[in-house]
Every structure is written in C-alpha cells, then in structure tokens.
Amino acid sequence: MSFLRRYAQNIGALIGLAILVVVVLVAFAAPLLYPVSPWQGVGEPLLGPFEDPAYPLGTDLLGRDIAAGIAYGARVSLLIGIISTAVAVVIGVALGALAGFYGGRVDDMLMRFTEFFQTIPAFAMAVVLVAIFSPNITSITLAIAVVSWPPVARLVRGEFLSLRSREFVQAAVVVGQTGPRIMATQILPNAISPIIVTASLMVATAILTESSLSFLGLGDRNMMSWGFMIGAARTMLREAWWLSVFPGVAILVTVLAINLIGEGLNDAMNPHLRGRKG
C-alpha cells in the first residue's frame, strides 16, 4: 500500500514508531520483568545507577527500584494517553460534525460552547476537575479528555464546513440520503486524515498533562507514574539526580516518539505536503 511506503520514507517517523513499540512492550511486560510491586522497597535506599547490577537505574529514598517504576509508569502514561484521546476525539468529532454540517444556529451554539471551554486554561481546569472528583485513573482520564476536545471540534467543524458544499455531498443529498448518513458515510471518511494526525499529537499532550497532574500529587495513588516519580524526587534533586532524570527522560522520549509519528502520519496522509523536502 502506498500509504505505508510514504510513511516508511520518513526516517524520523520510523524512529518514533520504533521507540513507541519499545515503550508498549515494556508496559506490557512490566509484571513479568518486575513481579514485585513498584511501590515496594526492594533494595538499599538511594543506590546510584549501576552501583548494583540488580537495580541498573538505582533506587529511591525507600529502596524502590527506579527501573520498575518506569516500566509500570509506561502503562499509566499509555493508558491515560490513549483513552483520554479517544474520549476527546469522540466528543470533538460529534460536536464539530454537527456544527459544521448543519451550520447556522446549531453551529453558533456549539461553537460558543466550545469557546467556553477554550477560554479556561486547560491545565487549571484539569487540576480542578481531578481535585473535585478525588484523584483516580478514571477521573484523571476524563479530566484530560474534557480539556482536550475543543481543538478537535474546531478542526472537524472546519473540515465538515468545506466538505459539505462539495458536489459529492450535494449529490448524496439529491439522491435522498439523510443528514446523519451523509455525515457518517460521505463526509467523515474524507475528513479522517487530519483527525488521526491531531489525535496522535493529542496522545503526547495527554501524557504530559497526566505527568504534570501526578507531579502535583494529583495522580492515582495505586498506580506508579512518571510524573509522580519526578514529583517525589524534587526535594532530592541535587543529592540523587537519577530519581528525577530517568522518569524525565522516559517522558521526553515517549512524547517525542509520538510527535514524530504524528508528523509522519501528517506527511503521509496529506498529499499536498508530499515531496516538500524536494
């Protein structure tokens, strides 16, 4: 398929995909690699990296294995990143599609509603929502979804607005298809590429938001997360750098990988940009 070939031509995107595959494998293999809970102290406290071959990334103040924390943290990051993005995309596509297709008053109302969410600083709202609903993985996921759907809605509205006046959509009206059917079978398939690209980048943002929430102590108490590890280590930044650097690198590399994939998808799916590297 030519889409795969186009994607494979982008070296950055391939590297991104490779990194993400590793992160996913680590997340799945975490219980096999580290049967003991990452919350449990297993070795001497504050072992530096490579001091004990059993704990290559060192241990923290309570003797917990940093490597185990990072492996389990990958699960939380990916889970929240993917599910919150999926929820946000569903909300955004639904509202954007209705606004763009029907236009007029429906559009006005839905877009004012969207702007209401856009005018509130996203992270502040996520903090408030998580604090209200007590921090657990469901409330964090939903809070991130609630603050990240508006850009999707605007994007989808724009696509629907321009596709709605295209002749093949008019033709579908003329042969008697109903509005919802036209939206789902005629317009949406033609608007799907920018949605996928945006969604891939939203996963990265969601991972960052989750880390920030955990850093502030608003993470799920039962799940080890990269943000929590950095937050817990911040008092020992100078004495034990490895406590915060390794989770930080994990976040950096994962987000970078997902961004590279997003870019690669964008280049592969948007024929206009094809060959822009000359």
Next chain:
Amino acid sequence: MKPITPLLKVDNLSIELPAGFDRKYAVENLSYTLEAGEILCVVGESGSGKSMTANAIMGLLPSYLKPSAGRILLKGRDLLAMSEAELARERGRTVSMIFQEPLSALNPLMTVGEQIAEVMLVHGEGDARSRDERVLELLDYVGLPDPASLRHSYPFRLSGGQRQRVMIAMALALEPAMLVADEPTTALDVTTQAQILDLIRRIQRAKGMGVLFITHDFGVVADIADKVVVMEKGLIVEQGTADDVLNRPRHPYTRRLIAAVPHPDESATRAEAAGEPLLEVRNLQKTYRSGGGLFTRPRIVKAVDDVSFTLRRGETLGVVGESGSGKSTLGRCILKLTDVDGGEIRYRGKDLVPLSQAAFRPMRRHLQMVFQDPFASLNPRHTIGRILTDGPVANGVPMDEAQKKARDLLALVGLDPSAYDRYPHEFSGGQRQRVGIARALALDPELLVADESVSALDVSVQAQVLDLMQDLQKKLDIAVIFITHDLRVAAEVCDKIAVMYRGAIVEAGPPAEVFNAPRHAYTQKLIAAIPGRHWNPRAAVA
C-alpha cells in the same frame, strides 16, 4: 533576397516525461515557426501537451521535465542553451506571457499599477516618473476605464475581464516582439472573451507582434488564427493555415475534433412536446444577502428574480447565461439544495416550496441532478458500485436489486462492468461524468437537472456525453433542465432555450428563434460574442 530568420522557430523539440507516465514524451519532435505579425494557434485537448511548448519557451517547465532534444530559436538564438540569467533578460523584453487565470497570476497584495511598473523596474527600464506615465498609457491602451484611479486598485476589485486586461498591459510593458497566451479566455464569460480576443488581435496588428495562442476551443481558433497547429498526445498531427485546417482538415483526429464542435443545427425542427406539464415554476425568487463585514456594506443580490417556466415530459429546457446570472441557483432551488424566498415550484401539481427537507426526501428520487465537476462530484473514498447503489438503498431498494441495477446502468452509459469495484480516481473526466449520469438515473427520475454537466470536458468527450444524454432522454422519456454558459451546446441539444441575465429570464423560445431572431439586447450581445460564429464546422467535415 536573403532568408529571414523567423521570430520563433521550434525545431524538433522533445520533452521527456519521467518514468511512470502513460507515455514517454510530453511532446515529441515538435516543429513549427511563428513569424512576426502572425497569430499561431496551438489546439488540442487536455493532456495533448499544448501548454508544454509555451512553458518551454518561457523556461517555466517543472524541474522534473527537461527538453531532451531539439531547439527553440527566438530571433535565431536558442533559448534552451541560454543561462537562467540570460533567459530572465529575454522574458518580458522579447517574449512575454499571459495566463489562463488572471486572479492567480496577479499578486493579491500589490495594486495593479505597482505590478505593471514592477515589470519595467526589474528590467531596469526608465525612472519612477517615466514608469508611472507608461503605466497610465498601458492601462489606457488595453481599454481599462479611468486609468488614473484604477492603477491604485487591488486585483480582487476588478472583474475577470479587467484582470486579464491588466495581465495584457503587464505583458506589453516592454513592447515584446512575441506574446505567449495560454488559454487566456477560458476562465472568462463569452462576452468578455470576445472583448479580450478583440483586444489581443488589435494589439497584435498595431504592434506587429507574433502571438502564440494556446486554446482548446476551435471557435476561438476560427476567430483569430492565421496558422494552426493541432496536437494529439504530444505529437503535431496537422498544421497549416487557419483556412486549410478549419475548412479542409486532413488528419482524422482533426476531423473528429471539428465534428465534435457544438454547432446549432438550424434546419432541425423538433416536435412540440405535448401532455401534462411535469414541472411548473411560477414567480420564483431567491435573494442572497452577504452580511456586512468590517470593510464591506451588506450586499443583496437577486440571484433568481421572478422566474417562471413550464416543462413537460421528454422535453429539454436550456438555461443559458453568464457567470452570476443565477442559472445555477435556479437549478439548486428546484432541487431544494437552497432555500427559496418566494414563488412556486410545482412538480406534478404539488408545490415543493413549503415542504420541509424531511417531507421532500421521499420525492427526491423523481428529481435528479448531474453535476458540473466530474472530479468533485464523486466521493473519492467510495467505489463506483457504492456510488451507484447509495441512492436506491437510501430509498428503500434492497441491496442485491440495487447492485443489479447499478451493473445494468454501467452498461447503459457505456462503461465496462469492471468499473463497479473501482474508485473514481481510476477514471477520466468523461468516464466519471458517465458515472454521474448513471447515479442520477439509478433512481428512475422524471426530471434531470444538468448543471454545466459537460463544460469541464474536452470537446470530443463533451460530444460523446451530450449524445449519451440525448439518447437516454429519448429512451427514458425524461425531462431535462440543461444549465450551461455555452449557447452553442444549448442550441444543439435543447427544445427550448431560456436566456438568463441578472437573475431574470430575458428571452425564451425554440433555439432557432432565439438564435436567428434574438429580441432582447442581451441575447443579441451573447450571440454576437460566440466564438467562431461565421465558421461552420459541419461544412468542413461534411
């Protein structure tokens, strides 16, 4: 007598295409000459390579195309051997070009005066004062009103015809010996086209320029050409004087093209359609209001103004008008693709105007449409089969029955059965338009609205699609509203013609009557502007 070097001599020019195209050369072994004071028309259908020589002369070929053999001699000097800097000096000074779409060829952020002056500036011609004077002189010369204030306008303020005049003024700024015109009137209305053609001819005579004029329209050729080159698939199939090629074409391809040129058959009389009226439109009104923005006052345009007509089964009504005349809006109103402000649309006696979209939907199958753009009117993500079955399925026909019908329709419109599982991008424009017609017929409609359905097609394909539509109409006894800007096409296929001007029908009647004895001043203007009116293509290939 010493031999004179011709102004332009294209000598055995070949331009190779990269691998993966359907042919090896974009143009192959091209040879022709253009003398000063001559208009040479290069005619061909899309993909014939007719624009390619123009781009090669101007050094505008895309980077992946390189002339592989031959020479282009301009006043005896080979353009292909010149460096980019030398070429830049020649461009504008010795040879300049006007393009098809003047809006995209002009810089939207510069006033037209600045753009004309810039041509002189980059060639280091004159000083600021003399350039200013020259701009005024040029604007006046190309027939633009009030040059002193018009030169401060931005391109978007001008009409299409005015923009093309500005382009011509730019091209003339340095008094070039040769002008290349690539389909300069294709985007224009027919009356504007006639004016621009007039202007080009006038300037060419006054300045003794050589003009290389690229077009697909044999009517235009008949109007202005001294010599003609006919191209097919990158090859020259015939060249000669205009009189020879137009009236005594030798090559079968030229003969086929000329036979396809729409021409009203004035002797034909059509049987008056009788019986119950199928569609009655009474006093239809539609007004567009564009809201006042920061810099604009709200505009109110009467797109359809008090339009009435009656259509019977099996009858074809041609709605003819220029862009902005409201002819497309009329079609959209009848299909309820847009709201109506007043009047009645009676289909079999039932008024459609007060119906809601939901109430009208079950009736939609009787009124179908064939769209203008064969590339935009088919969903690129659906197979042809899906496109043809969507309508019947939406109207409650079982899937297997719809599929069978779709396959029958493919045969009816002359497409291969294998088309069923393929996607639109695998087909040519003409084939796609056949799919569009099949889609409309899938619902057994009684009325078909064809909105500029053949205007995006090449003339030979256009003739085939028109034949197909007329054929099907006779077979299925459908009423057709045929919306077009091309009076020649309308006169060829319609039983009645309605001429629209600024939203109103100014004249209606049988084609022969409208053509031979136009009563309204606008109709007279429109008919006078038809390119190639004095040339009878039927006689040429008889």
